[in-house]
Amino acid sequence: KQEVTQIPAALSVPEGENLVLNCSFTDSAIYNLQWFRQDPGKGLTSLLLIQSSQREQTSGRLNASLDKSSGRSTLYIAASQPGDSATYLCAVTRKGGATNKLIFGTGTLLAVQP
Amino acid sequence: NAGVTQTPKFQVLKTGQSMTLQCAQDMNHEYMSWYRQDPGMGLRLIHYSVGAGITDQGEVPNGYNVSRSTTEDFPLRLLSAAPSQTSVYFCASRLSGFGYNEQFFGPGTRLTVL
Numbered sequence: 001k002q003e004v005t006q007i008p009a010a011l012s013v014p015e016g017e018n019l020v021l022n023c024s025f026t027d028s029a030i031y032n033l034q035w036f037r038q039d040p041g042k043g044l045t046s047l048l049l050i051q052s053s054q055r056e057q058t059s060g061r062l063n064a065s066l067d068k069s070s071g072r073s074t075l076y077i078a079a080s081q082p083g084d085s086a087t088y089l090c091a092v093t094r095k096g097g098a099t100n101k102l103i104f105g106t107g108t109l110l111a112v113q114p
Numbered sequence: 115n116a117g118v119t120q121t122p123k124f125q126v127l128k129t130g131q132s133m134t135l136q137c138a139q140d141m142n143h144e145y146m147s148w149y150r151q152d153p154g155m156g157l158r159l160i161h162y163s164v165g166a167g168i169t170d171q172g173e174v175p176n177g178y179n180v181s182r183s184t185t186e187d188f189p190l191r192l193l194s195a196a197p198s199q200t201s202v203y204f205c206a207s208r209l210s211g212f213g214y215n216e217q218f219f220g221p222g223t224r225l226t227v228l
Contacts, residue, residue: 031214043204043221051214089157093214101147101172102206102217104157 002027002094006105013080014113021075021108023090028068031093034102035064035075038087047088048075080112116140118220120205126226127195135190135223137205143218144210146188150174150201151222157204163188164210195227 003026013019023033032051036044048057048064050073056065063076077084087109091102121136139146147162159172163182177199179191188207192199203223208215 031212034217036219041224044219046216046218049216091157091217093217101159101162102157106154106156 002030002092002103004090004092004103004105006088006090006108008108009106010109010111012111012113015080015082017080017112019077019080019110021077021088021090021110023073023075023105025071025073025092025103027094028071029095030068031095033064033066033073033090033092035062035073036089036091038089038107040086044089077110080110082112082114085110085112118205118207118218120203120220120223122223123221124224126228127192128228129196131195133192133195135192135203135205135225137188137190137220138186139188139205139207139218140186141207141209141218142185143207144185145215146182146205146207147172148178148180148188148190149204149206151204152201160190160203192225197227199225200227201225 005024007022030052034049035047037047038044050057050066061078066073087107089107091104118139144165148160149157151157158174160178161180163169166182166185169180205220206217208217
């Protein structure tokens with residue numbers, strides 16, 4: 001059974017700091033891994049999608065890496081800003097079965113202090 | 115593109131009432147799905163559809179029905195609401211049932227069952 005874990009559950013950093021969010025998964029049979037951002041009371045915004053054949057993806061101040069063999073992904077946020085405060089979710093698309101469904105971690109709540 | 119839209123944003127029901135949560139997408143995506151998000155449980159798949167006329171159950175389908183008569187719309191019906199169905203419901207879509215496509219989420223419907 002695929003399980004996705006995110007550590008830490010919560011993180012508070014001062015503005016300007018670089019930070020890393022971690023995501024681990026137990027089964028390497030995945031199509032891809034997706035990082036989402038969720039603001040309080042809002043929906044999920046897709047940040048980065050890494051296919052299983054890729055090692056990393058970058059978008060602006062965000063960089064996501066994927067090590068499928070070890071079952072790990074990291075989301076690196078450079079020069080953090082208060083506007084980055086949100087819950088960050090990772091999800092893997094599981095191979096096999098009819099659903100090819102997304103399996104989510106429970107998220108990391110990030111607070112960037114001004 | 116409006117992306118994935120959901121209505122209503124908020125809803126309060128009494129136990130035993132029925133209602134339909136609406137979901138629509140304008141990206142011509144074949145694959146659509148419904149998730150519920152609960153504290154400490156993450157997002158869990160309720161039902162999904164790989165195309166018009168084709169639906170199937172996810173992890174937590176009990177108490178919910180779906181149908182897919184058009185590519186654009188994928189409504190979720192609560193047959194007889196129960197307090198355990200108090201949750202935030204998200205509709206999602208991706209280009210096809212193939213697992214390597216990016217998934218997009220709607221803004222969510224916050225449902226309270228009294």
